[in-house]
Amino acid sequence: MFTYIVRRLVQTIPVLIGVTIIVFSLMHLIPGDPAQIMAGESAPKEQVENIRERLGLNDPYPVQYWNYISNAVQGDLGSSIRSGRSVSSEIGGRLMVTIELAFYSTILSVFLGLIAGIVSATKQYSFQDVSLMILALFGLSMPNFWLGLMLINWFAIGFDLPSWVPFLENTSWFKPSGWGSFQQVLLPVITLGTGGAAIIARMTRSSMLDVIDEDYIRTARAKGAKERVVIYQHALKNALIPVVTVVGLQFGALLGGAVLTETVFAINGLGKLIIDSIRARDFPIVQGGVLVAALVFVAVNLIVDMAYRFLNKRIDLN
Amino acid sequence: MSEPAIENQSTIMNKTTHPLLQSWKNFFRKLSKNKAALVGGFLILFFIVVALIGPYFTPYQPDTTDVVNKLQPPTADHWFGTDHHGRDIFSRIIHGMSITLYVGFFSVILGATAGVVLGIIAGYYGGRIDAFIMRCMDVLLAFPGILLALAIVSVLGGSLQNVIIAVAVFSIPVFARIVRGSTLETRKLEYIDAIKALGASDFRIIFKHILPNVSSPIIVQATLNIATAVLTASGLSFLGLGAQPPTPEWGAMLADGRNYLYNAPHVAFFPGVMIVFVVLAFNILGDGLRDALDPKMKD
Numbered sequence: 270m271f272t273y274i275v276r277r278l279v280q281t282i283p284v285l286i287g288v289t290i291i292v293f294s295l296m297h298l299i300p301g302d303p304a305q306i307m308a309g310e311s312a313p314k315e316q317v318e319n320i321r322e323r324l325g326l327n328d329p330y331p332v333q334y335w336n337y338i339s340n341a342v343q344g345d346l347g348s349s350i351r352s353g354r355s356v357s358s359e360i361g362g363r364l365m366v367t368i369e370l371a372f373y374s375t376i377l378s379v380f381l382g383l384i385a386g387i388v389s390a391t392k393q394y395s396f397q398d399v400s401l402m403i404l405a406l407f408g409l410s411m412p413n414f415w416l417g418l419m420l421i422n423w424f425a426i427g428f429d430l431p432s433w434v435p436f437l438e439n440t441s442w443f444k445p446s447g448w449g450s451f452q453q454v455l456l457p458v459i460t461l462g463t464g465g466a467a468i469i470a471r472m473t474r475s476s477m478l479d480v481i482d483e484d485y486i487r488t489a490r491a492k493g494a495k496e497r498v499v500i501y502q503h504a505l506k507n508a509l510i511p512v513v514t515v516v517g518l519q520f521g522a523l524l525g526g527a528v529l530t531e532t533v534f535a536i537n538g539l540g541k542l543i544i545d546s547i548r549a550r551d552f553p554i555v556q557g558g559v560l561v562a563a564l565v566f567v568a569v570n571l572i573v574d575m576a577y578r579f580l581n582k583r584i585d586l587n
Numbered sequence: 588m589s590e591p592a593i594e595n596q597s598t599i600m601n602k603t604t605h606p607l608l609q610s611w612k613n614f615f616r617k618l619s620k621n622k623a624a625l626v627g628g629f630l631i632l633f634f635i636v637v638a639l640i641g642p643y644f645t646p647y648q649p650d651t652t653d654v655v656n657k658l659q660p661p662t663a664d665h666w667f668g669t670d671h672h673g674r675d676i677f678s679r680i681i682h683g684m685s686i687t688l689y690v691g692f693f694s695v696i697l698g699a700t701a702g703v704v705l706g707i708i709a710g711y712y713g714g715r716i717d718a719f720i721m722r723c724m725d726v727l728l729a730f731p732g733i734l735l736a737l738a739i740v741s742v743l744g745g746s747l748q749n750v751i752i753a754v755a756v757f758s759i760p761v762f763a764r765i766v767r768g769s770t771l772e773t774r775k776l777e778y779i780d781a782i783k784a785l786g787a788s789d790f791r792i793i794f795k796h797i798l799p800n801v802s803s804p805i806i807v808q809a810t811l812n813i814a815t816a817v818l819t820a821s822g823l824s825f826l827g828l829g830a831q832p833p834t835p836e837w838g839a840m841l842a843d844g845r846n847y848l849y850n851a852p853h854v855a856f857f858p859g860v861m862i863v864f865v866v867l868a869f870n871i872l873g874d875g876l877r878d879a880l881d882p883k884m885k886d
Contacts, residue, residue, distance in 0.1 A: 287726030291738075298742045406874075410866035412818050414825050415841055415859030422852045525731025529822050533845070543734075544826055547741040559730070559738045566731045 367538035378465030386473020408467030417533035517573025624875020630868035679835035697755035702762025710770025811873035
């Protein structure tokens, strides 16, 4: 296992180099002079030259890349054109909000996805199975930004209930924006978690169905084990192995998906920071944000890969 | 030639049907048994017809404003209501259908073409070329979905064409990986060695023998990827980085509706419902195709 971990870490190095090259190249792929674009069309020459100097755009390309990498390794990703603050400090607080949002959404999607997947698999072709899988297909096909808007419409703006409904005057239970309290967190978490729940439900179902056909399950049943024990102790344990991979990948994907959810709910996370910076043409922040999100994604994939190999003993680690 | 001789010849012809033709026949037979896939296929066909001829039959032009009747709820005159400029949402949705399908199809065609070429080169030639191409694909896969598209659009600028390029780029690695795997499997078959020994060129082997063998997974992946492409493209337009006003693109229409959720929720509701239906149709068809083309599936 140790050799495998080392080999996997070494394999990650070229990927990280590639990621940094792409992120670094973003600035150079902008049609026209990036310094002029960042400063604005009518900016004075001195200001443009100042930005060019600050970003090191006068240096040769390899030198710029080397400077970018050596600074990035030390946590220096440059400074924001708008605020002048360091990119690392701008991203720091925002990243935690996005990770928190992705984490809660993952918990929700695992909870809903596992229950739906297990029920579907154990009651194959039943009404519950068909209904849950149709629901999962809808969950998979729904744009999360639209779902977010509809949730805001139904549960944050609310609608007047008939007067005979006791205790409640309207349905505006949750807040349409911000992050922190339960009333602010629930709707974005549902918005971001629904797609993941659908994927996990489909994966759990197919994985459970594969396992349920195995000989050892038939043996357990033949020996008189209770159905609950067969499902939860024998089948689910093995069926969960491929699901772990999906859950891990979902967490990474949610970091990207958070861009839209944060925009809909006005949450000051990393995604919203990137969008705001794209609009303001603050490219150092865009570069830093994309780089950090990609690094987190690579790290999560690495952990998931190792967890999968660790859980699935049948895979030859060498 | 006598009649029995003709009969014998036709029997032989049937028995010796080209394996590729036979596999496609099997595929359509399995697909026709999959009701969900048929529903998905018919829905897509319906959407294509609407996109092609719908704009000629809409009650209003998509850009015709009517400020007096702005933000009207659904009525007999305006089936889906009107937006903040008084434009008919139903007409805009019908006109937007072609944009959605155009972005979905073209981004996937672009991404799939590049991915298939790279995957075949990597799988067929192997060695350093393979290692280099696949490491490049790993790098593209290291970016979370929409973020890569976002980064590309941020550089190229917000427009429908740039959205297509962005979505195509993030589709490339998926196709490259699938095609490389299938190419590796096919390349190892003995008949490929035999053809090589007979002096066939690489070009002929790739186009005549390898490409037909990898076409099934490409079709399945392309169908599922169109669904993802539609979602991503509408997401980028929602963020203001895709289609620009007054283009009746559904994501952009949703973004407009966001500001009127309190008094006119229908402005955001209908474009979203349409995105769900289109994506759903491609997902259903993709699932059905996968089932039909999966050799592990029993008859």
